[in-house]
Amino acid sequence: MDTMSTRPIIEVRGLRKQYGDFTAVDGVSFEIHPGETFALLGPNGAGKSTTIEILEGYRHRTGGEASVLGVDPAKGGLDWKARLGIVLQSSAEAANVTVREQLAQFARYYADPRDVDEVIEAVGLTSKAGTRIGKLSGGQRRRVDVALGVVGRPALLFLDEPTTGFDPEARRQFWELIRSLKRDGTTILLTTHYLDEAAQLADRVAVIAAGRLVEIGAVDEIGGGDARIPVVRWRDEHGLHEERTEAPAARVAELTATLGGEPRDLEVIRPSLEDIYLGLVHAADSAATSVTPSEAPSPTTQVTTTGVGA
Numbered sequence: 001m002d003t004m005s006t007r008p009i010i011e012v013r014g015l016r017k018q019y020g021d022f023t024a025v026d027g028v029s030f031e032i033h034p035g036e037t038f039a040l041l042g043p044n045g046a047g048k049s050t051t052i053e054i055l056e057g058y059r060h061r062t063g064g065e066a067s068v069l070g071v072d073p074a075k076g077g078l079d080w081k082a083r084l085g086i087v088l089q090s091s092a093e094a095a096n097v098t099v100r101e102q103l104a105q106f107a108r109y110y111a112d113p114r115d116v117d118e119v120i121e122a123v124g125l126t127s128k129a130g131t132r133i134g135k136l137s138g139g140q141r142r143r144v145d146v147a148l149g150v151v152g153r154p155a156l157l158f159l160d161e162p163t164t165g166f167d168p169e170a171r172r173q174f175w176e177l178i179r180s181l182k183r184d185g186t187t188i189l190l191t192t193h194y195l196d197e198a199a200q201l202a203d204r205v206a207v208i209a210a211g212r213l214v215e216i217g218a219v220d221e222i223g224g225g226d227a228r229i230p231v232v233r234w235r236d237e238h239g240l241h242e243e244r245t246e247a248p249a250a251r252v253a254e255l256t257a258t259l260g261g262e263p264r265d266l267e268v269i270r271p272s273l274e275d276i277y278l279g280l281v282h283a284a285d286s287a288a289t290s291v292t293p294s295e296a297p298s299p300t301t302q303v304t305t306t307g308v309g310a
């Protein structure tokens, strides 16, 4: 196998960041491979932005190892920076220039930039291309941030909460843009609080809480199989019932037979990435606060588990 092409784009080993006595990132390790979209998930203050900013070369780590495109980010020069696309959590563009002027100016810094008008179209700002940035709405400015991040045709794109403030249609349009960047082979490190966004875009996710890595794995595998057991929910004269079962169709057929008809308010619910994420974060919380760490709560509370079907 060609070791060059399989070498991780990002390698992080035992990464630590202290702010005085406070440990914001506490021994985090992961790798991101070429062409992968990797989402870093975690509650407010978990250490996501700190981690990303260390990898972008904006912050210095206190300990551990990091390599980004084969370079230590603490020592990356201008050539290295030119291969990164960065969308920070907040940014301050010049308010007095138009969207097109700002992008054209940025594009000049790069050897092989994307076509400015194509990028403007991809972020849905064609009708605002000639508008001064100061006159745009919050969500429209965020789209300019994303456009600035991708115009240099980066090998590696960092997206820190890219769709905050987007309306639902703009988010879907953004997802399409990210999918097209993925098709071009761009490696992407994303943070987001929208778990559906992570489920749509990411190949793998890492969950961090209080600076520590809680879980890492493929989107459809993290949390383990038990966290994915579907829930059958229905109502009868005694109230609402919920049962976790790996054989929901059989359970529904049985219920229908027992009740002599369609169960009222019937639902078969598959735990979403958000349910699984919340279970992981709550488990990390209780492990941190209790003497005897407790089990992860099930994705849906107050459910019983029935026997596994055939």
Ligand SMILES: Nc1ncnc2c1ncn2[C@@H]1O[C@H](COP(=O)(O)OP(=O)(O)OP(=O)(O)O)[C@@H](O)[C@H]1O
Pocket: 019, 022, 024, 042, 043, 044, 045, 046, 047, 048, 049, 050, 051
């Ligand atoms: N410059 C700083 N000085 C001191 N503490 C800091 C500094 N920057 C961040 N922190 C602290 O480090 C912790 C991690 O912050 P960070 O911004 O990395 O979290 P985050 O996971 O990105 O959160 P959010 O989801 O809210 O963006 C927080 O408790 C924050 O208060």
